Amino acid sequence: MTDRLYSVEQVAERLGLHVRTIRTYVRDGRLNAVRIGKQYRIAEADLEAFTGLPVPAPVRETVGRQRHTEVSSIVQVEAISAEMADRLTTLLMGAANTRSPDDEPLRIETAYDAERARMKVIVLGGLADTARLFEYMEGVLAS
DSSP states (O other), rough: OOOOOEEEEHHHHHHTTOOHHHHHHHHHHOOOOEEEETEEEEEEEHHHHHHOOOOOOOOSSSTTTTOOOEEEEEEEEEEEHHHHHHHHHHHHHHHTSOOTTTOOOOEEEEEETTTEEEEEEEEEEHHHHHHHHHHHHHHHHHH
């Protein structure tokens, strides 16, 4: 067992949660932490007890890490029929779900407003993947 301590930011990144969520868990006593100065530190054993699992490997290491970019986009499509919105959603979800497990995460959400004939597409992912997805969208919408 190690006595490694993690910052709130490191725990949030490793668990895929927001920093505020981790701070709330600490303040509520759900996640044990020690206060060092003005910051909380979470022991590896406490993190493992909280999750019930070994501490996950970091998404990226601080020292010697590779550059990482991510795109957050909201695309609004006006004057789109329900059928075309369904077709576009199917295409986007298919593109996101047929990726290799080694690829960077690609998250897609769609919402269709029938009253306004408007669709919103939310995309979170890497630069290249997002650009490819937008090209697919453009191809479907241009037809």
